Amino acid sequence: MAQVATANQGMWSGGKSPFKVEYGKLMMWYFLMSDAFTFGAFLISYGTIRFSTNSWPDPNHVFRSFPIVGEMHIPLAFVSLMTFILIMSSVTMVLAVGAGHEMNRKEVLKWLGWTILGGIAFLSCQAWEWTHLYHEGAWWGHNPFMNIDGTQASTNFTNFFFTITGFHGFHVLSGVVINIIMFIMTYKGVFDRRGHYLMIEKAGLYWHFVDLVWVFVFTCFYLF
Amino acid sequence: MENAHVAAIPHAHATDEAHTFDRKAIWRTFRILLYITLFELALAISYYEIEFSNPHLVKHLLNGIFIVLTLAKAFFIIAEFMHLRHEIRNLILTISIPALLFIWFITAFLWDGNSYKNLRNTYDKHYREHATEKVEQKEPAKGEKEEPGKLQ
Numbered sequence: 308m309a310q311v312a313t314a315n316q317g318m319w320s321g322g323k324s325p326f327k328v329e330y331g332k333l334m335m336w337y338f339l340m341s342d343a344f345t346f347g348a349f350l351i352s353y354g355t356i357r358f359s360t361n362s363w364p365d366p367n368h369v370f371r372s373f374p375i376v377g378e379m380h381i382p383l384a385f386v387s388l389m390t391f392i393l394i395m396s397s398v399t400m401v402l403a404v405g406a407g408h409e410m411n412r413k414e415v416l417k418w419l420g421w422t423i424l425g426g427i428a429f430l431s432c433q434a435w436e437w438t439h440l441y442h443e444g445a446w447w448g449h450n451p452f453m454n455i456d457g458t459q460a461s462t463n464f465t466n467f468f469f470t471i472t473g474f475h476g477f478h479v480l481s482g483v484v485i486n487i488i489m490f491i492m493t494y495k496g497v498f499d500r501r502g503h504y505l506m507i508e509k510a511g512l513y514w515h516f517v518d519l520v521w522v523f524v525f526t527c528f529y530l531f
Numbered sequence: 532m533e534n535a536h537v538a539a540i541p542h543a544h545a546t547d548e549a550h551t552f553d554r555k556a557i558w559r560t561f562r563i564l565l566y567i568t569l570f571e572l573a574l575a576i577s578y579y580e581i582e583f584s585n586p587h588l589v590k591h592l593l594n595g596i597f598i599v600l601t602l603a604k605a606f607f608i609i610a611e612f613m614h615l616r617h618e619i620r621n622l623i624l625t626i627s628i629p630a631l632l633f634i635w636f637i638t639a640f641l642w643d644g645n646s647y648k649n650l651r652n653t654y655d656k657h658y659r660e661h662a663t664e665k666v667e668q669k670e671p672a673k674g675e676k677e678e679p680g681k682l683q
Contacts, residue, residue, distance in 0.1 A: 398557060
């Protein structure tokens, strides 16, 4: 009575992936949810502290420097450049994932390469911003900027700024490292042998998450 | 066995994907994100430049606009770049329902923070007085470059 036992395709009978996505992709989504709550908690605590204080430094006044131009003041220009770089790198990442679907190894390498460069550019910009602020006297526990209404500002401003942008920068760094690993794996033909580029898609989800968090960080610190 | 199973999904996925992975939609989404960001920046900078008769009210209005635009950007990134719009409904709900609850989380905490400020200003006279003391503007020291509060 040799019979081939096929997997039943019922809801609870196995043989079917929940939500019809690959296990790794679903787990990546769950991880991103948890990370979203972490960042959310940070940003909400920032918002709560800010709402509970009478005044706060003016971001247009604090963030008005730009590399190379020296003492010229251009409010928010540098952070706009950073946002543009990160969104562009998200676009190149999507294109890499798309190329992966077509099993086009060379295209994947090209777009992944641009994404990695975009990530490194963003990190460099953030490093410049931090260095510049440090030289102006800002750091954890030191706040040289006064409130918008002329009163003495607390160090909450700089503490939150450096902690949250630092946390985000760390995520960008890990994203760049992951993308470099993806690049090497693609180059060595690992995904061609596997028959799918799903790993690139998962790395893509992480990279878009990093971009998404930046959109919120940018709004909370620079626009509000 | 595992490989064949997984390979089956992308193959079926590929014909579906080629349909749904739309290069035009990606670039369109990018342009939408770019325009929204530029608009936000224009608003932020113009608030800085223009003198308003009621700056407090305008700032609140502006913040409301920023929140709406930021949520719009988040929606586009998640739906198109992360492809969530094209996944099955239950996965979309798994992500969006906690996100909606999160919005309540944000509202509640900001409300609380504001309440704390108001209560403190009302009942703590010392805090209130301290909050209105202005900082004296210090002159740049000893002919050196103006570096306010440089770290020792």
